[in-house]
Amino acid sequence: MxxxxxxxxxxxxxxxxxxxxxALFVGTTLIGLALGLALAVVHHYRIPGCxxxxxxxxxxLKNSPVLVQLFLxxxxxxxxxxxxxxxxxxxxxxxxxxxxxxxxxxxxxxxESIDRxxxxxxxxFGLNRSQILRFVIAPQAAAFSVGPLIGILVNQLQxxxxxxxxxxxxxxxxxxxxxxxxxxxFIVWAVIGLIYYLAAKTLAHVGGCLEAALRKSVKWGGI
Amino acid sequence: xxVAENVEKRFGDVAVLKRVNLKVEPGEVxxxxxxxxxxxxxxxxxxNGLEALSGGKITVDGHDVSTKAGLVAARRASATxxxxxxxxxxxxxxxxxxxxxxxxxxxxxxxxxARGRALLDxxxxxxxxxxxxxxxxxxxxxxxxxxxxxxxxxxxxxxxxVTSALDPEMTGDVLRILAxxxxxxxxxxxxxxxxxxxxxxxxxxxxxxxxxxIVDLPTAEFFAEDxxxxxxxxxxxxSKMKKD
Ligand SMILES: Nc1ncnc2c1ncn2[C@@H]1O[C@H](COP(=O)(O)OP(=O)(O)OP(=O)(O)O)[C@@H](O)[C@H]1O
Ligand SMILES: [Mg+2]
Numbered sequence: 213m214x215x216x217x218x219x220x221x222x223x224x225x226x227x228x229x230x231x232x233x234x235a236l237f238v239g240t241t242l243i244g245l246a247l248g249l250a251l252a253v254v255h256h257y258r259i260p261g262c263x264x265x266x267x268x269x270x271x272x273l274k275n276s277p278v279l280v281q282l283f284l285x286x287x288x289x290x291x292x293x294x295x296x297x298x299x300x301x302x303x304x305x306x307x308x309x310x311x312x313x314x315x316x317x318x319x320x321x322x323x324e325s326i327d328r329x330x331x332x333x334x335x336x337f338g339l340n341r342s343q344i345l346r347f348v349i350a351p352q353a354a355a356f357s358v359g360p361l362i363g364i365l366v367n368q369l370q371x372x373x374x375x376x377x378x379x380x381x382x383x384x385x386x387x388x389x390x391x392x393x394x395x396x397x398f399i400v401w402a403v404i405g406l407i408y409y410l411a412a413k414t415l416a417h418v419g420g421c422l423e424a425a426l427r428k429s430v431k432w433g434g435i
Numbered sequence: 436x437x438v439a440e441n442v443e444k445r446f447g448d449v450a451v452l453k454r455v456n457l458k459v460e461p462g463e464v465x466x467x468x469x470x471x472x473x474x475x476x477x478x479x480x481x482x483n484g485l486e487a488l489s490g491g492k493i494t495v496d497g498h499d500v501s502t503k504a505g506l507v508a509a510r511r512a513s514a515t516x517x518x519x520x521x522x523x524x525x526x527x528x529x530x531x532x533x534x535x536x537x538x539x540x541x542x543x544x545x546x547x548x549a550r551g552r553a554l555l556d557x558x559x560x561x562x563x564x565x566x567x568x569x570x571x572x573x574x575x576x577x578x579x580x581x582x583x584x585x586x587x588x589x590x591x592x593x594x595x596x597v598t599s600a601l602d603p604e605m606t607g608d609v610l611r612i613l614a615x616x617x618x619x620x621x622x623x624x625x626x627x628x629x630x631x632x633x634x635x636x637x638x639x640x641x642x643x644x645x646x647x648x649i650v651d652l653p654t655a656e657f658f659a660e661d662x663x664x665x666x667x668x669x670x671x672x673x674s675k676m677k678k679d
Contacts, residue, residue, distance in 0.1 A: 333521035336483045337535035337587060338510045347534060351525050 216393055229386030230407060236382065237369050240304055244311025244368075245361070251312065252319035253345065266316070273313035279374050282306045286378045303375035311368050318360045322353035355426050362419030366412045373408070383407060436460055436496065437482060437513075437591060437624065443490030444477055444646075451477050453646045454491070461590060464623045466633040466654075469643030470672060475626040476518075478643070479595045482624065483515050496590065511539075513591040514584035519600055520576045522568040528555060528579045529564040532586045540587065547586070554582040558612050574605025581612060592616070592623045599628060630676050634658060642669055 251270070254262050273281065286302035289295070297305075326349055334344045376385035387404035391397050437459040444452035451474045459465050467475045480486040482493055484506045493500045495509035522531050532551035536542045542550070555561050558578040568576055577597055584592055594613070598606040610632050617623060617636040627633050633640060633654075640657040642650040650669060656662035663669045 327521075329517070329519060329521040330523050332485055333515075333517060333523070333583075334534075336485065336510055336513075336515045337583070338507065338539040339535060343538050347538065348523055355525070 218390075218394060218396075218399075222390060225386050225390065226383070226403070226407065229381060229383035230411070232381055233369075233372050233383040234411070236300070236303060236307065236375065236380070237372050240307035240311055240372075241365055241368065243304070243308040245315050247308065247312035248315025249319050251316040252323055255316070255320055256323050256349075257341070270313040270316050273310055274317070278306065278310055278371050279377065281310060282374055282378060299375070299379045302378060303372075303380050307368065307372060307375070310371070311364070314364045314368075315361060318357045318364065319353065322357040323349055325356050326352050355423075358419070358423045358426055362416060362423065365419070366416055369412055369415060370408060437493070439478070439482070439491070439493045441491035442478070442481060442488055442493060444474070444481060444486060445489040451646050452481070455643075455646075455648045457641060457648060457651070459591065459622065459624055461622050462620050463638045464617050464621075464625060464636050466625045466627060466637040466640045467643060468627075468630070468633065468640060468672070472645075473643040474646040475643055476595050479515070479593050479624065479626060483513060483593055484510060511587075512589060513593055514587045514589035515593045515595070516577070516580050516584050516597045518596040520568070520573075520580045522576055522579060522583070524568050527565045527567055528560065528571065528582075531568070531579055532583045535583070536586050551582065551586055554585055555579075558582060559608075572605065573601050574608050577601060577605070577609050578612065581609070585616075590622060592621055594623060595626045596628065628676065630673060642666075642672070644668055 251266050255266050282302065285306045286297060286299065289302075290297045330348055331344060334348045339347070372382060373384040376382050376388060379385070383404060387400050391400045394400065437457070439455055439457040442452050442455040442457075443450065455474075455478060457465070457478075467478065469475050477486060481488055482495070482500070484500045488501055494505070495512050498508040498512070499505035500509045523534070526534065529548060529551050532554065533544070533547040536547040536550065537544055540547075552561065552564055555564050558581065560575060560578055560582070563571060563575065563579075566575075568579070571579065577600075580597070597613075598609050601609060606629070610629065613623070613625075614632075614636055625633065625637065637654045640650075640652060640654055640663070641648055642657075642663070650657065650663055650666055652663055657669075658664065664673070
């Protein structure tokens with residue numbers, strides 16, 4: 213048999229692929245945002261020696277192809293350190309770091325967008341660093357950051373399709389499998405593209421609602 | 436008491452404060468006069484710890500502001516009102532006022548809010564407790580700034596040109612509040628270009644000239660022909676201020 217028609221079972225395959233894509237996306241987003249935020253806070257406090265390292269690493273991550281990073285992590289690191297790494301581990305590590313690099317830049321500019329004046333006021337009123345971070349910087353930086361972050365995450369969702377190359381059974385990999393079996397590339401890739409599109413639109417919509425809510429609770433006319 | 440002894444402040448090679456000595460006793464209102472760039476703001480910023488000293492020593496009620504623990508205690512004793520208000524834009528008027536009392540003084544929220552509302556009432560902003568800074572006029576913002584400082588129940592109020600960003604009418608509102616505070620015996624270190632007002636409320640006037648504190652006199656003597664006015668630089672400064 214050289215090819216076969218679509219079967220109802222293919223829907224389940226697609227859903228499984230979508231599930232893997234979304235799970236990886238959510239996981240790497242959570243890790244990436246947390247790491248990016250941590251980097252921005254460390255950067256803000258000028259912890260000695262950290263700034264150049266953070267800037268160098270994030271610049272490298274932002275300005276090299278994700279596919280190359282993925283190969284480096286999946287093939288390069290195991291060969292270099294003589295360890296084993298599964299495709300899912302390599303994908304999670306790579307996309308998390310990549311998201312963290314972009315999130316770092318957004319959080320950093322969110323923090324830097326806050327007037328020095330207000331921070332000085334908080335200092336003379338006796339608030340300590342973590343109180344200033346929590347009550348003065350964070351709410352404003354969050355309202356500032358959420359829009360750009362949504363844009364980045366929509367893009368990162370598409371970027372996850374690269375992980376199919378190292379053998380993760382994500383949505384794109386399922387597309388590949390269906391394509392090889394049915395030899396109907398136009399239909400297969402149109403459907404796969406549509407699913408990514410719908411997922412991205414949903415994400416953007418949820419993000420937009422979140423942003424509106426945040427700006428309302430942090431009601432200000434500043435930006 | 437606030438005591439500055441031989442205070443030096445340099446930015447790079449530029450000496451902005453040179454061996455400045457100043458004492459402010461509880462209950463006094465001391466005005467700092469001086470031309471633009473003479474170091475008035477820098478002196479205030481050294482007292483509240485926003486600038487590190489290059490030399491000398493400042494203590495507030497005996498707490499040395501150059502030590503970590505001393506600075507914490509000194510900042511509890513004083514509160515600052517800023518020229519450009521420096522309010523937190525994401526918080527309401529009441530939120531601005533209660534943040535430090537709740538987080539630093541550890542007052543219960545209800546008590547801090549009651550104190551904040553009472554202060555807002557006192558400065559005529561009782562109806563604006565829930566307004567955000569950008570919904571308020573400059574004069575109203577500065578009155579919130581004053582309430583925010585007073586809510587800490589400070590022993591010393593530091594005020595750096597608190598009316599210079601305001602138009603004359605709003606300036607009047609703010610100055611009236613400061614005059615009341617002075618009459619109540621609030622200790623103030625006051626940087627201003629409002630000479631007549633300074634003359635009215637100050638116990639003492641000090642004059643900074645290119646980072647040197649060249650005159651420190653009781654108010655009446657400062658404006659006397661054989662006192663401050665005998666110093667050519669001060670006469671010049673005052674006549675220039677009158678013209679503006
Ligand atoms: N962070 C800084 N870095 C370098 N120079 C500074 C800094 N802050 C102040 N200066 C300089 O120190 C000098 C004194 O400044 P300061 O702001 O204390 O003056 P001022 O008396 O308050 O003037 P004004 O009446 O205009 O407010 C000025 O020459 C100013 O340029
Ligand atoms: Mg100044």
